[in-house]
Amino acid sequence: MKIGIIGAGRIGKVHAESVTRFVKNATVEAIADPFMNDKTEQWAKELGIPKIYKDYKKILADPEIQAVLICSSTDTHSPISLEAVKAGKHIFCEKPIDHDVAKIKQVIDALKGTSLKYQVGFNRRFDHNFRAAKAAVAAGKIGELNTLSITSRDPGAPPVSYIKVSGGIFLDMTIHDFDMVRFVSGDEVEEVYASGAVLVDPEIGKAGDIDTAIITLKLKSGAIAVVNNCRRASYGYDQRLEAFGSLGQVEVQNDTDSTAVISDANGVTKEKPKYFFLERYMAAYTAEIESFVNAVEKDTPVEVGVNDGLQPVLIGLAATLSVKENRPVKIAEIAAEYAL
Numbered sequence: 120m121k122i123g124i125i126g127a128g129r130i131g132k133v134h135a136e137s138v139t140r141f142v143k144n145a146t147v148e149a150i151a152d153p154f155m156n157d158k159t160e161q162w163a164k165e166l167g168i169p170k171i172y173k174d175y176k177k178i179l180a181d182p183e184i185q186a187v188l189i190c191s192s193t194d195t196h197s198p199i200s201l202e203a204v205k206a207g208k209h210i211f212c213e214k215p216i217d218h219d220v221a222k223i224k225q226v227i228d229a230l231k232g233t234s235l236k237y238q239v240g241f242n243r244r245f246d247h248n249f250r251a252a253k254a255a256v257a258a259g260k261i262g263e264l265n266t267l268s269i270t271s272r273d274p275g276a277p278p279v280s281y282i283k284v285s286g287g288i289f290l291d292m293t294i295h296d297f298d299m300v301r302f303v304s305g306d307e308v309e310e311v312y313a314s315g316a317v318l319v320d321p322e323i324g325k326a327g328d329i330d331t332a333i334i335t336l337k338l339k340s341g342a343i344a345v346v347n348n349c350r351r352a353s354y355g356y357d358q359r360l361e362a363f364g365s366l367g368q369v370e371v372q373n374d375t376d377s378t379a380v381i382s383d384a385n386g387v388t389k390e391k392p393k394y395f396f397l398e399r400y401m402a403a404y405t406a407e408i409e410s411f412v413n414a415v416e417k418d419t420p421v422e423v424g425v426n427d428g429l430q431p432v433l434i435g436l437a438a439t440l441s442v443k444e445n446r447p448v449k450i451a452e453i454a455a456e457y458a459l
Contacts, residue, residue, distance in 0.1 A: 120145045120412055123170075123178035123208075125199060126190035127152035127159050130213055130240075133397065134188050137405040139166050145412045148184050151175040152191075175199065179206040186236075186415055188408070189213060193286070197222040200237070204229040211411045213240040215294060216428040218286040220436070220457045223429050230425060238411045238421040239428035241298045243358075245406035246399075248371040252360055253303050255369040262366030267304055267344040270359040271296045272352035274395055276330055279322045287328050288348065289313070289435035296346045297431040297438075300336055303362055304344065307430070310337040312447040313438040319351040334438050355392035356399050374399050433459075 122138060122145050124131050131150065138147050149170035150163050163171045170181070175191070178184055179202055186209035189199050197217040203210050204226070216223045216239060230237055243249055256264060273292065277285070285291035300308060315332040317324035324330075330350040337343060360371040373392035380389045393399045407423070414421045437448040 120186060120415060121148035121184050122146065122186050122188060123149040123151070123175075123181065123184040124188045124190060125151055125175040125178060126192070126213075127155060127163070128190065128192075129397075131188070131190035132162070133401070133404050134190060134408060135163070135166060135168065137401075138408055139168075141405045142409050142412060144416060145408070149178050149181060151178050176202075179203060179208065185209060186211065186411070193218065194284075197226055200226045201229050204233065204235060207235070209236040209411075209415045211238045211240065211408065212428070214298075214428065215239075215286070215290060215432055216425070218290050218432065220429070220432060220453075220459075223425075223432065224457065224459075227425050227429070234418075236411070236415050236421050237425050238407070238414065239423045239425065240407065241295065241302075241423050241427065241431075242400050242403045242407050243295055243299055244302050244423060245403040245410065247402065248374070249299065249303065249360065252362060252369045252371050253305075256303055256362050256364070257305060260367065261362060261364030261369055264304055264306075264338075264340065264342045264362060264364045266342060266361075266363045267300060268347070268361045268363075269296050269299055269344070270347045270357055272347075272349040272357040274352055274355050276319050276323060276350035279320070279326050282323055282326045282328050285328075287435075287439055288315070288330065288332060288350070289334075289438040290432065292350070293332065293334065293346060293348050293438065294431045294435050296334075296348065297336075297434040298427065299360065300338075300344045300346070300434075301427070301430060303360065304338055304340075304342060306338040306340050306342065308336045308344075308434050308450055309339050310447050310449045311335070311434060311437040311441050313441040315442045319349065323350070329442065332438075332442075336434070356395050357392055358399060 151172040189212040313334040315329035319330040334346040375390035
């Protein structure tokens with residue numbers, strides 16, 4: 120299967136390299152980026168990508184390309200998705216599809232009546248640890264789910280220039296955790312109550328965002344989920360989960376470079392967590408593209424569909440409103456605004 124990649128930034132490069140090196144049934148036929156420079160072009164040539172463009176429309180017009188990976192800036196995800204649907208391409212789109220629910224609805228409507236595959240890039244669903252936790256919950260090994268606790272902390276905050284266009288912490292960072300709540304629980308969120316603060320960088324507050332948050336989510340089953348976020352963790356990328364049920368619990372700890380534990384007169388020490396998401400989730404990035412390619416080739420449903428792209432955005436908007444108005448917000452309230 121020949122793939123075109125739209126966007127040659129950090130995540131575009133990750134996907135290009137994983138497809139080239141690890142995905143057996145696909146090749147990268149073309150890559151496009153409006154800011155393509157000599158260095159990036161040389162990297163693409165060394166990777167063996169034959170077609171290198173500044174204009175992504177050349178990818179959409181190429182009849183040899185069956186599918187596109189949309190790895191461009193967030194504000195372009197939904198417009199390019201619509202163009203790709205018109206061009207008859209299968210689509211893998213990095214999260215979020217858009218911050219605007221109305222624009223996500225346009226993509227959903229455009230896909231109706233087509234046989235095109237559309238997968239959203241929530242890579243954590245393909246992490247070996249979280250998949251094991253999901254499998255344990257789904258198999259009933261912990262009984263009826265009572266609580267789900269997710270800790271998600273970045274090693275450091277992004278630049279304030281990024282914060283200003285990110286859509287806010289809930290639509291940028293926590294959106295992954297909202298997806299994990301749905302994925303691991305197999306349930307839908309009914310109500311959100313979020314509390315936030317600016318404790319890492321006052322400039323983030325001046326930009327209108329928060330950098331630290333606790334979010335409580337009520338699920339349709341009656342279970343309760345809690346997400347613990349911070350833009351700063353001095354010890355690395357902190358990604359943990361615990362699902363507790365009537366018969367027991369399953370937990371996921373941080374990945375480390377090794378499992379070696381040193382015990383001596385000074386104490387007991389072990390490795391810090393891997394530094395950031397590229398180190399932690401590289402295998403997951405490959406696995407999600409393999410899943411997408413298989414869905415296209417076998418004409419089976421994608422594992423992370425367009426509705427899975429919509430629901431975390433609704434939850435994020437509810438969390439944003441909850442912080443602003445200091446009250447619980449039902450997902451139905453947000454959905455009603457968009458006639459969902």
